[in-house]
Amino acid sequence: MTDLKPGIKIEYNGAPHEVISANFSRSSQSKGFMTTRLRNLIAGNVFEVVFRDRDTINGVEMDKRKTQFLYKEGENFVFMDNNTFEQFEIKDSILGEKSGFLKDGMDVEIMIYKDAPISVELPAKVTLKIIQTEPGIKSATASDVRKPAIVETGYKLTVPAFINEGDMIRINTSTGEYVERA
Numbered sequence: 001m002t003d004l005k006p007g008i009k010i011e012y013n014g015a016p017h018e019v020i021s022a023n024f025s026r027s028s029q030s031k032g033f034m035t036t037r038l039r040n041l042i043a044g045n046v047f048e049v050v051f052r053d054r055d056t057i058n059g060v061e062m063d064k065r066k067t068q069f070l071y072k073e074g075e076n077f078v079f080m081d082n083n084t085f086e087q088f089e090i091k092d093s094i095l096g097e098k099s100g101f102l103k104d105g106m107d108v109e110i111m112i113y114k115d116a117p118i119s120v121e122l123p124a125k126v127t128l129k130i131i132q133t134e135p136g137i138k139s140a141t142a143s144d145v146r147k148p149a150i151v152e153t154g155y156k157l158t159v160p161a162f163i164n165e166g167d168m169i170r171i172n173t174s175t176g177e178y179v180e181r182a
Contacts, residue, residue: 004034004051009041009060009111012049016041016060016113041111041118044093063112064121069102077102079110079117090117100155101126101173122173127182128152130167133159 004010004022011017017038026032031053039046051057067079076089077099090110092099098120102108106126111119133149145161151171159169159178168182 004036004057009062010038011058011060012038015043016062016118018119020046039096041094041113042116044091044096060113062118064109065112065117067108067110069104069106069108071104072099072102079108082107088117090120094118095120097176098122098173100151100153100176101128101171103128103153124173125170125179126173127168127170128155130159130163130165130169133163133165135164 004019006019006021008019009016010019017040020037020039022034022036024032024034033053034051036049036051037046038049066082068082070078070080070087072078072092073089075092077092077095078087078089080087095102101122102120103126108123109121110117111121128151130149131152134147146158147161147163148156149159149163150156151169155171155176157171157176157178163169163178163181170179170182171177172179
């Protein structure tokens with residue numbers, strides 16, 4: 001039970017889920033319990049589950065495929081398998097916030113569960129171009145002053161005041177935060 005950590009994939013109620021957060025607690029009358037937030041990797045919904053020490057938690061068998069993100073079409077994201085050149089789609093609701101880091105032509109790994117694509121494994125950092133933000137302040141060299149910005153994929157975040165439109169920045173894909181200029 002203490003192996004439950006953010007990012008771990010488990011089977012719950014017959015479907016694959018990803019652990020978003022996990023907090024272990026102990027009371028004087030129990031051996032302990034784990035309060036978790038899970039994302040259903042098929043439906044995309046997020047909910048809270050409490051696991052007790054007597055609960056059995058099984059990992060989930062998934063395949064990984066190296067793919068290339070091609071384009072977005074409506075609510076679907078289209079990918080191509082790098083080995084078979086087969087194309088398939090994943091719904092925006094399943095990708096969640098990860099969709100804000102997908103750039104045309106980007107290589108990513110897709111998680112496959114029972115022959116259906118259900119999740120994308122992104123690199124730790126992505127480089128994206130700022131397309132909209134307030135003008136930079138020349139005297140601002142410290143990163144403590146922040147302003148809103150939008151990158152080329154439509155993802156919104158806050159960046160240091162010295163960043164301008166057209167700048168390339170690196171973003172941490174697990175936190176969604178600005179890391180550095182590219």
